[in-house]
Amino acid sequence: MNPFLSCTWETxxxxxxxxxxxxxxxxxxxxxxxxxxxxxxxxxxxxxxLSHLTKQGNELTLTLLKTGDIIGYLxxxxxxxxxMEENAQALGKVDFYRxxxxxxxxxxxxxxxxSWQILESVYAHxxxxxxxLRAILTQSVEQRLIVMLLELAKLFGIRCMHGYALExxxxxxxxxxxxxxxxxxxxxxxxxxxxxxxxxxxREHICVNDTALSLIDPR
Amino acid sequence: MNPFLSCTWETxxxxxxxxxxxxxxxxxxxxxxxxxxxxxxxxxxxxxxLSHLTKQGNELTLTLLKTGDIIGYLxxxxxxxxxMEENAQALGKVDFYRxxxxxxxxxxxxxxxxSWQILESVYAHxxxxxxxLRAILTQSVEQRLIVMLLELAKLFGIRCMHGYALExxxxxxxxxxxxxxxxxxxxxxxxxxxxxxxxxxxREHICVNDTALSLIDPR
DNA sequence: CTGAGTCTGTTAGCTGGAAAACATTTGTTG
DNA sequence: CAACAAATGTTTTCCAGCTAACAGACTCAG
Numbered sequence: 001m002n003p004f005l006s007c008t009w010e011t012x013x014x015x016x017x018x019x020x021x022x023x024x025x026x027x028x029x030x031x032x033x034x035x036x037x038x039x040x041x042x043x044x045x046x047x048x049x050l051s052h053l054t055k056q057g058n059e060l061t062l063t064l065l066k067t068g069d070i071i072g073y074l075x076x077x078x079x080x081x082x083x084m085e086e087n088a089q090a091l092g093k094v095d096f097y098r099x100x101x102x103x104x105x106x107x108x109x110x111x112x113x114x115s116w117q118i119l120e121s122v123y124a125h126x127x128x129x130x131x132x133l134r135a136i137l138t139q140s141v142e143q144r145l146i147v148m149l150l151e152l153a154k155l156f157g158i159r160c161m162h163g164y165a166l167e168x169x170x171x172x173x174x175x176x177x178x179x180x181x182x183x184x185x186x187x188x189x190x191x192x193x194x195x196x197x198x199x200x201x202x203r204e205h206i207c208v209n210d211t212a213l214s215l216i217d218p219r
Numbered sequence: 220m221n222p223f224l225s226c227t228w229e230t231x232x233x234x235x236x237x238x239x240x241x242x243x244x245x246x247x248x249x250x251x252x253x254x255x256x257x258x259x260x261x262x263x264x265x266x267x268x269l270s271h272l273t274k275q276g277n278e279l280t281l282t283l284l285k286t287g288d289i290i291g292y293l294x295x296x297x298x299x300x301x302x303m304e305e306n307a308q309a310l311g312k313v314d315f316y317r318x319x320x321x322x323x324x325x326x327x328x329x330x331x332x333x334s335w336q337i338l339e340s341v342y343a344h345x346x347x348x349x350x351x352l353r354a355i356l357t358q359s360v361e362q363r364l365i366v367m368l369l370e371l372a373k374l375f376g377i378r379c380m381h382g383y384a385l386e387x388x389x390x391x392x393x394x395x396x397x398x399x400x401x402x403x404x405x406x407x408x409x410x411x412x413x414x415x416x417x418x419x420x421x422r423e424h425i426c427v428n429d430t431a432l433s434l435i436d437p438r
Numbered sequence: 439c440t441g442a443g444t445c446t447g448t449t450a451g452c453t454g455g456a457a458a459a460c461a462t463t464t465g466t467t468g
Numbered sequence: 469c470a471a472c473a474a475a476t477g478t479t480t481t482c483c484a485g486c487t488a489a490c491a492g493a494c495t496c497a498g
Contacts, residue, residue: 052349054357062349085346108338109331116327119338126345127304130271130281133352137399138273141485171445180356182486187447203445203494360455390475401456406477422464422475439498446493453486463476468469 016107018100023093030088030096031072037084038101041072046094047156047168051177052086061177062086063128066155070121091168132180141181142189146212148179149199153208162200163209170206235326237319242312249307249315250291256303257320260291265313266375266387270396271305280396281305282347285374289340310387351399360400361408365431367398368418372427381419382428389425 012019021044024030031037033053041048043065050071051061065071071088099107108115135144157164170178176186193199198212231238240263243249250256252272260267262284269290270280284290290307318326327334354363376383389397395405412418417431 052353054353056357058357060353060356062352085349105335108335112328112331112334115331115334115338116324119327119334119341122338122341122345126341126348129345129348129352130304133281133348133355134271134273134279136352136355137279138275138277172447173445183446184448184487185485187445191447391477392475402476403457403478404455406475410477442495442497444493444495447491449488449490451487453483456482456484458479458481460479461477463474465474466472468471 016099016103018098018103020098021095022098023095024090026090026092028090028094030090030094031084033084033087035084036082037072038082039072040070040099040101040104041088042070042097042099043067044095044097046096047091048094048096049089049091050086051089059177060180061174062132063125064091064152064155064178069125070118136180141179141185144179144181145175145186145189145193148175149193149206149208150213152206153213157208160207163207163212165205165207169204235318235322237317237322239317240314241317242314243309245309245311247309247313249309249313250303252303252306254303255301256291257301258291259289259318259320259323260307261289261316261318262286263314263316265315266310267313267315268308268310269305270308278396279399280393281351282344283310283371283374283397288344289337355399360398360404363398363400364394364405364408364412367394368412368425368427369432371425372432376427379426382426382431384424384426388423 030041030048031039045067048065048069048071049061050063050065051059053059072084108118135147139147152166152168152170153164156167158167159165172186172190173183175190176183179186190199190201193212194201196211198209200207200209249260249267250258264286267284267288267290268280269282269284270278272278291303327337354366358366371385371387371389372383375386377386378384391405391409392402394409395402398405409418409420412431413420415430417428419426419428
């Protein structure tokens, strides 16, 4: 799984001089929207939020990435200006590897199996965003919120008494950004869910109860 | 540009036995949503529409692909069932190369430069869909329609008298699917645009006038 | 303990655009 | 050239969800 462990660190360092292991605290940015960034990142440990800030000042969260995922890759073509369209922000402490464009390209072209892995990863990511697009165009906020909560439970849930507690703490605003809705609506729906016993939550903790799992849409 | 021309056809055929050159008429499907398809396609010539049919029976067009683009690639992981989430439909006659999964994987892992090209292509596609998502969440149908028309003019426009004539013929329904809106709204807005002199169109022909180009949003 | 800052809960009002329905125009075919 | 189908134009109705605005509640620093 870990491409950087198949060999010693020194070997890597010699072959790809720009490689470095770094780490960032909660809320820090790997890169920001508008930055000129030509690095490739591989998350060793932690969660990274990819989001976009709109002109109107709304934040739209594209996805949450976790251990093993990759970001930043390549700005396509040589003509395009290398400006990032999203923010990549640490949610909690994040450790990651970082590689410059040239070395990354070298890596891809020389390590065939790795290139396949990365291709799969990007493609999966693309599919995920297509699903999100679909959801936004066809489902109500309520439905999208359920799906999102279940997804979060699967990705970041830790088994507890009556369900899965999320290991990340999200404000309702962040949840709203994640499903592409306004905060007040999320607040109201969250309450309904709590009343129906699907959810337990406090300010810094969300727990998706097992009863909610039965609501998975059979498509 | 054409990866399959760097060598003779026979050599390719021997190395990757599943490779084949095929072509389909207008409206035919390369594959359909729900199909079990493990092929990779490379468009040699023509335009392909990627779309998704929702439960409610609405069609949502994800993107239009043209010569040089690739689709279908890989269904990620071995665990996922290989079911396609979209339709890939020819818009006009389409010629394409087709390769089975195993050969495609072999191709990727053995042809480094190719794998880089493909990665770029998938990534570009991902970025495009993210932009679309953003547009839908932040812009009015009118704005999205302008942007779409300009984009179409750039991709498929042929220079004419007062602007760019689209070489593909799109119904208003198809346009609506493309911007994620309802048909009546598109119809009304198209009329407004025509009255303002930004557009000329008949049933089977759309021409984006130069005056419309001045409306490109300065972001 | 007090006040500032942040998050959550709730209400009221407004509106973009979806849905449905129908009329009109254009193209096609026996 | 009917007459049928397909695309376009237009109107009406309706509502999900956004915005704005404010009132608790909780948290933390001094």
